[in-house]
Amino acid sequence: MVHSGINVLFEGSNFARLMAGLWTSIWIAAISLIIGLAIGIIFGILRTLSNKFIRFILRVYLEFFRIVPTIVLLYLVYYILPRTFHVNWPATWMAVLAFSLWVAAEFSDIVRGAIESVPKSQRESGLALGLSKIQLFRYVLLPQVIKLELPATINLATRVIKTTSLLLVISIMEVINVAQQIIEANNQQYPTGVFWVYGLIFILYFVLDYPLSAWAKKLTNERK
Amino acid sequence: MxxxxxxxxxxxxxxxxxxxxxxxxxxxxxxxxxxxxxxxxxxxxxxxxxxxxxxxxxxxxxxxxxxxxxxxxxxxxxxxxxIGMVFQSYDLFPNLTVIENVLLAPVKVQKRDENEVKEEAIKLLKQVGLEQYLNAYPRELSGGQKQRVAIVRALAMKPxxxxxxxxxxxxxxxxxxxxxxxxxxxxxxxxxxxxxxxxxxxxxxxxxxxxxxxxxxxxxxxxxxxxxxxxxxxxxxxxxxxxxxx
Structure with a gap:
């Protein structure tokens, strides 16, 4: 009997497993973004201070996470961290840790850039009105910084979502890992199944990332 | 003397x-x-x-x-x-409307009553011919209008x-x-x-x-x-x- 490849998606609980894998990718990305953005905003502000030591340390931190490939980072937190520091967290939380540190590094640079892009005269104008430094940040700089950084932050979010596809290397049952298992299990019955499974994954990632990407593009165009 | x-x-x-x-x-x-x-x-x-x-x-x-x-x-x-100051480049806050620009410092710094300050601010904006721009953003104003708002913003502090x-x-x-x-x-x-x-x-x-x-x-x-x-x-x-x- 000839089987249509598309049926592989609906064999047993395959579709539900793929959706569960996608949900794992989404929540790891979401929690990593929440933690990473919170740390990143603090690091970004610290990087605009005049203290050279703090700026140097945070610059080294940023460069480390920029230079080291994400896959190496995942190996580091999954294999080396537990052995060295006797940390026994589940793989998903190790992934959240790695991604949060990476997001914090990238976002700190976005925040620093946005703060530095607000014209100096805006600061002076606020100070000349008697605003304290906290009021100046809260009412003048922060709203402008958010507007300036939003497109880059959305782009960072799309990168994080896409990069969750690497989580299979530390055995997390995210959507790619589930897909591999389905393909291997059904390879003989559905020789063209790989096309349909990865086709569905393409659509799922597209549905997740394209609206974000389009939003970032719209914001960027509005700023021009 | x-x-x-x-x-x-x-x-x-x-x-x-x-x-x-x-x-x-x-x-x-x-x-x-x-x-x-x-x-x-x-x-x-x-x-x-x-x-x-x-x-x-x-x-x-x-x-x-x-x-x-x-x-x-x-x-x-x-x-x-x-000691109020007005700059060459106006430096209104682009994220705030005209009235918000004027109210920010008197309300947040001097802790004055917002309604009272708003009344004064509207009077000042009327004097400089900008009463119809209360809710406009700085990007919607001409250079001369921006500078008038900047002057009113400094005056609202009663310097x-x-x-x-x-x-x-x-x-x-x-x-x-x-x-x-x-x-x-x-x-x-x-x-x-x-x-x-x-x-x-x-x-x-x-x-x-x-x-x-x-x-x-x-x-x-x-x-x-x-x-x-x-x-x-x-x-x-x-x-x-x-x-x-x-």
């Missing part, structure tokens, strides 16, 4: 090794308009910014109501509520002194006149004490009670307004006025 509101004694300022203000001395009485004139780079704006604490100074003293200013950030933050730093320099010639009229009204009607940096010699000659003529950070002349424009004491000031087609 008119009260002395501001006094500067032996003020020196450096950028690294380079001295940009040399032994500056002058005083300002309540209601007086002091105009700082001089070629570009003579230190006029630097002096003005120093009087608002936006630039520090190495030595010398500034007195406000005969009390010596302790040049700490905390003290400057309090003093800036009494005792206004520092105006080349406030017409970025404007089209036809908008310059409107801003000058507002400043002249502030002086003549409200007796606002002001220090003005300008390159508009006709405006300066109309409004200045006193002129400080600066070059290379030195005061070359400290002369009553009319006298400076009719009989400048130094050849350098004469040359300067000639070069400005005055």
């Amino acid at each position: 008119t009260e002395e509101i501001l006094k500067v004694e032996h003020l020196n300022k450096f950028y690294d090794e380079r001295q940009v203000l040399h032994n500056i001395n002058f005083s300002l009485k309540k209601g007086e308009v002091l105009t700082l004139l001089g070629p570009s780079g003579s230190g006029k704006s630097t002096l003005l910014r120093t009087l608002n604490g936006l630039e520090d100074y190495k030595n010398g003293s500034i007195y406000f109501h005969e009390k010596k200013i302790d040049p700490s950030p905390k003290e400057w933050q309090i003093l800036r509520q009494k 005792e002194i206004m520092l105006l730093d080349e406030i017409t320099a970025s404007l089209d010639p036809e908008m310059v006149r409107g801003i000058e009229e507002i400043v002249e009204l502030l002086s003549k009607r409200d007796h606002m004490t002001m220090i003005i940096v300008t390159h508009q010699m006709n405006f300066a000659s109309r409004i200045a009670d006193e002129v400080l003529f600066l070059e290379d950070g030195h005061i070359l002349e400290d002369t009553p307004g009319k006298e400076f424009f009719n009989h400048p004491q130094t050849q350098r000031a004469k040359d300067f006025l000639d070069s400005m087609d005055y």
